[in-house]
Amino acid sequence: MLMLNPYQPVTVMSSSESSAMAKQGVKLFSMWASPFGLRVEWALRLKGVDYLYINEDLHNKSPELLRFNPVTKKIPVLVHGGRPIAESLVIIEYIDEAWSDGARRPIFPQDPFDRAQARFWAKFADDRILPATFSVYSGTGEELRKAVEELQEALKTLEGALGGKKFFGGEEIGYLDIAVGWLAYWIPMIEELAGVTVVSRENFQAIHEWFERFLEEEAVKEKLPPKEKMYALNRARREQLISGEVS
């Protein structure tokens, strides 16, 4: 039943079976302060998919979560018609493919090269920008200064991919906006907690404006973690990290 046995039984579904499956229950195991869970929710909302949200205590994970994702044991996990999918970017792509009837607009670009570009940049963001934001978040002194520089360099590269467009997806938000949009909410928070400026209107005009537009999007703005709670949680965790209490 898990991703370990995804092909058993091997049945090819007819289109009526597929659409029946698509109507079946959707559950999302996530955590309210996770950017990875959040971007899955944005994708679900963009597609107009109803889902049951299950919040996990990451220090005390539910048996259900561990049963659905025994391999990495992480959230988010989407369970559709009883079948689990893990890894947020894989989940987002699944959402785009599973709910692809005419009424719902696609998340991914249609052109193969544009799709490849979107995938490339999403991976770049996860591989380079994500660790850099963590370094800023958990850094002090000279390390913090260097971390800010590295993060800015990576963001400048990403800004290039925006290419003067309204969104990475063009006139409307698409896969890449959803994949990296967490930055619009997290960067200002990290700046405040660490006492630094990373993205200002002067040094990152395009990204700054994209942050503002993204957070105004319907699918996004109704689904942001409550600010005070977020800041409190992250302030406490930052202090723990700096003092060396946790790694």
Next chain:
Amino acid sequence: MAGLVGGVFTAAVAGDEEVLLLSWRASVFGLRVRIALEEKGVRYAYKEEDVFNKSDLLLQSNPIHRKVPVLIHGGRSVCESLVILEYVDQVWDPSPSLLPADPYHRASARFWADFAGNKRSLSVIHGKVCIYGKLQIYECERRIRHNKYKDREAAKEELIGHLKLLEELLGDKVYFAGDSFGFLDIALITFSCWFYTFETFGSFVLENECPRLLAWVRRCMERESVAKVLPSPQEVFKIACMVRKKLGFVDEKEHAF
């Protein structure tokens, strides 16, 4: 026509567009792309890169990561092996389709391909060489090859653990997706030419640990695309030793070759 003309590769023509692959002989990532192109019957030109002395073309077509593989199609470059695989599958469709049709099976293939490699890679620039770190299976093998004995043992256990997980995923099937060779097989089979190197440096025998996985490797090797593309394990071992020497690693168990 592909060919070497005055020291410069001329790109093959596929349809209206030229296809050129920049890669390195022993790169598990580059080898994935080659197998995919062969499976799809795409005519392409291949340019071997010296990872210690990267060409201007490589640096220009992948300025962000400066790594192989890079697929240059109609003058535009596509980077990251799994991204290239999806691109190839979409452009040269459907002969044969590398990813399964069902969205859930596609998600599963993507999850496992990602698990095996390409997660959170950190490039450490050492001169002009990029060493990829922090990839699930790739990190283990790197740690096995490069690091001190104690960490090597831990890395070895982790690697065997990952391979056993894949063996469980494979189950009794011919290939990972069932009867058809596809995306996940391609993503994983290229590690197999490094197995002899892992075994030699790590002092273990995979046949004892994952016999069913090795049976799958042998089945894949019967495919023309795989047999044509993968270097021999002995060749990979020589390359690995050469890289270690170049990077100045000294091993308490010296391996002469």
